[in-house]
Amino acid sequence: MTSIYFSLGLMTCIKSKLYSLVFTFSQFPTTISEERGLTVEMGKQDYEIRRGASKWTNFSGWRCLLLYINSKCILILLQFSRERVLNIGKKLYEGKTKEVYELLDSPGKVLLQSKDQITAGNAARKNHLEGKAAISNKITSCIFQLLQEAGIKTAFTRKCGETAFIAPKCEMIPIEWVCRRIATGSFLKRNPGVKEGYKFYPPKVEMFFKDDANNDPQWSQEQLIAAKFCFAGLAIGQTEVDIMSHATQAIFEILEKSWLPLNCTLVDMKIEFGVDVTTKEIVLADVIDNDSWRLWPSGDRSQQKDKQSYRDLKEVTPEGLQMVKKNFEWVAERVELLLRPESQCRVVVLMGSTSDLGHCEKIKKACGNFGIPCELRVTSAHKGPDETLRIKAEYEGDSIPTVFVAVAGRSNGLGPVMSANTAYPVISCPPLTPDWGAQDVWSSLRLPSGVGCSTVLSPEGSAQFAAQIFGLNNHLVWAKLRASILNTWISLKQSDKKIREGNL
Structure with missing residues (x-):
């Protein structure tokens, strides 16, 4: 059986615009530098094309031609399937609407082939329906x-x-x-x-x-x-x-x-x-x-x-x-x-100091697990309240649904100030320390009236809370949350089985 996929793209652009175009087209990270010309990072391989040069490259079934002419670059990209020829073995199973075949070159894998057939009542009614297999x-x-x-x-x-x-x-x-x-x-x-x-x-x-x-x-x-x-x-x-x-x-x-x-x-x-x-x-x-x-x-x-x-x-x-x-x-x-998500979403983490970067990186990583874009910014509500509010207005202005996470130790003014001045959700996630944490946390908990920010101490927990907010209107985020709940339950169930059987 042969499956061949082919696409051709032709682009001409100035160096400064090449990154976004190539990334959109090939879906691989691409970087530009004056010294090296063009570097295309394809999986684990790195291809360097200097200005004035041209080169054919192969990787994982892709065929690429990159040409440099003066300051312009022409990229011709030919795409084929990773496996143009499948070495199919014996039929393992045949049902009413599909067949299953072994793949000789891929141990542990099978091919499920659909049929142009529709049935009902355990095949008491059966008809050929052209195109059903593809559908x-x-x-x-x-x-x-x-x-x-x-x-x-x-x-x-x-x-x-x-x-x-x-x-x-x-x-x-x-x-x-x-x-x-x-x-x-x-x-x-x-x-x-x-x-x-x-x-x-x-x-x-x-x-x-x-x-x-x-x-x-x-x-x-x-x-x-x-x-x-x-x-x-x-x-x-x-x-x-x-x-x-x-x-x-x-x-x-x-x-x-x-x-x-x-x-x-x-x-x-x-x-x-x-x-x-x-x-x-x-x-x-x-x-x-x-x-x-x-x-x-x-x-x-x-x-x-x-x-x-x-x-x-x-x-x-x-x-x-x-x-x-x-x-x-x-x-x-x-x-x-x-x-496709029915709405955009974004988490913006505001840190009072770069000393809190490690704490914020944990939030960003956890957001990534839910498929939520996350941006990190540095601002202090105590030392630069005008800049804090300017950053707030910047994110309010593009109309992308946003949850702000405020990360500030000691006296947390960042979360309350943001919450009092925006209609967007604000989560305080203070990086508490063993020495003063018990005292510092009160600046995130005891707030004046009119301030509604929540406080979540765990970086991962703050990201999850943001995901739960977005999940109300974004089924892809909600799906990740629901699957996470299921997988946690399964993990506990399996651990219980192992300990009962003495295999833990």
Whole structure:
């Protein structure tokens, strides 16, 4: 199988403007200096091109030509895929809508190839749908990328062409985990008396054993534990069941939050987990595509865009299949938007002195973990209040949502002064010392009326608090917070298991 990606860019610019253009185009850090001409830092490799020279370079499947003509630079960049030829081995699995192949040159990896096929009722209804493989692969790739960047462990490496993606090899756990916010579909049949539209708080998690012959019967946690499954050397017990249950809820909530800015209600969804054969960890696996959920624009079932529109067809006709395909395309067109934040955000750390730089760097690093840009500034509310307020006005003026973090030891005037003069949130994060910390902290705690800044002593805690503020209107930040909560819970659960088994 061959997958070739090609793009060509041509740029002409003056030295001083080359940095931003090259960075935007190639997405690699680029630096300019008078002495060395142009330095392009590509991964771990460093290519130097002096003025008046030209050079072809290769790295990771890229082909670049950089030409210097007097003071101008022409950059021609050809991009190919990292793996132009995949050495595919035997078929490991074939399902109703996908096939899984081994990759001979990539031990521990597999290729998941989607099919142009749509099914319902455990394949009791089955039709060819041209283009569905590409649609499903695009949706799955975007969703897995979103979850992976949030911090959810997923069996996804990268998209490979239009209809396939590469993933870590897993032994699949034969359970469909279903998470519901709104009661509809099969839940109503199994629970007579519950009206459609009933909302679950928190979302309701159910599990179904994958058994086509018996129509995927619902299982309890006790049944799953009693089955004594073992995959890739990992026994599935209470700890593993709890991890999958909590992960199912977290994944649903992240995707639910992600669809809301597009005015779409995620009603329910089904997912599967596997055990990574290399790491022996439970990871989200298989696919999440338009077959996996119910998605209602504006919360209106009559506008449904998911596979239910196919299930509801009384008779499958070419016109009906075309309607279903348009619904799938509608979702595929919008799923990429989930990877973009709906609003900008920024943390500005104000330090009273450069002696507090180490404390501030911890805040900046923690902000980076949440994908929040962070800027460091030096100003003193005691020694230069006019400059402090000028800096405040500078950030208020560009209308980017901002949280100020004030870092000042001894007598903290910085946080209260900022809070009294801005409508933006202000967090005091004083760098307390062992000798006077117990006394100094009161300058951040006892404040006059009209001053509403909060105080968080931990640098990481102040960044997390800022993230929680931004997460109210930024689903990508919220997703990282939700995944962090899940991963902390899983870590505690696994530590408890190890200490019970004497393996800690």
